[in-house]
Amino acid sequence: MSEIKAALLSSDTAAAVEARKALEGITDWVPLEEAELVVALGGDGLLLQTLHAMLDRRQIVPVYGMNLGTVGFLMNEFRTEGLASRVREAKKFRLHPLRMDARTISGDHVVWPAINEVSLLRETRQTAKIEIRIDGKTRMSELTCDGVLVATPAGSTAYNLSANGPILPLSSDLLALTPISPFRPRRWRGALLPSNSEIEFHMLEAGKRPVSAVADQKEVRDVANVKVSTDEKVALTLLFDPEYALDDRIVMEQFQA
The missing domain is CATH 2.60.200.30 (Probable inorganic polyphosphate/atp-NAD kinase; domain 2)
Structure with missing residues (x-):
């Protein structure tokens, strides 16, 4: 991932901290204020926190989340291998707050x-x-x-x-x-x-x-x-793996008991 400046953020759960340690050596991560991309490790709560941090700083960059939380509805599967290619091939979804x-x-x-x-x-x-x-x-x-x-x-x-x-x-x-x-x-x-x-x-x-x-x-x-x-003037970008069938998950959620 050396071709893009990326920040690595994680929640403070044991699983997320261990995942962060596993990824720290794969590239030269930068602070959030210097990042062109954020990789977030945790659950939907961390994703929400990350997006708000960018809104507060008026520095909005794409976020690629990997699930190490309870639900992780808006997060990709956590894997250490092939992260750079996963990010390059990810589908973009834009949302307005x-x-x-x-x-x-x-x-x-x-x-x-x-x-x-x-x-x-x-x-x-x-x-x-x-x-x-x-x-x-x-x-x-x-x-x-x-x-x-x-x-x-x-x-x-x-x-x-x-x-x-x-x-x-x-x-x-x-x-x-x-x-x-x-x-x-x-x-x-x-x-x-x-x-x-x-x-x-x-x-x-x-x-x-x-x-x-x-x-x-x-x-x-x-x-x-x-x-x-x-707020149509502000657009946030989430990144999803091509095989991550988010629309299918949304449909299936409506049939849960």
Whole structure:
């Protein structure tokens, strides 16, 4: 891999640390800030952490992940042999993160990216009451719930799936809008929306029923209004082995008991 500057990152699990040691001698690895490519060893959590690190530094390069975690849905199989050729022959998949624009009751304003999902969650025993607007039009005047989330295709197999949301093929230009323990309307199961939609959440009775907003792992509390949209100006690139049938895995995941 000497023809390209690559950084080697790993999680701190024993398996990932041992894998890192096995790969350290195959090339001259460089620090992340100098890299043209990242090889990440771990699970989907490490992949998410790596992508956010690049967003924070505004230095976005392709990521080739190898699974040494529990699920590793977006990771390739770990093998030490032939890594350079695997990276050269890998298929590229581009994804755009979400942009969360949140304002708090006190007037604070935060803008954060999210690769998997943006979640709104009640902070106390009181259920949240949320108005939902899509592209400026009110589609639900009051959702009473524990929370609600917007998931990307890459994040649809994470928290969204646990909340009984749909799994989205990575190639789909869709977002999943999924309620979390809805009380009223009880039978509402969410919606599929075009990826270019602007989704706005307005907290009803925000002082009495406080709600936090979470962009992947970053949280802001006591929000009054949250807008979520796809950031088309930012593109992240994941690399997959040609034989890695990610679309098949997504299909099969939908038939798991």
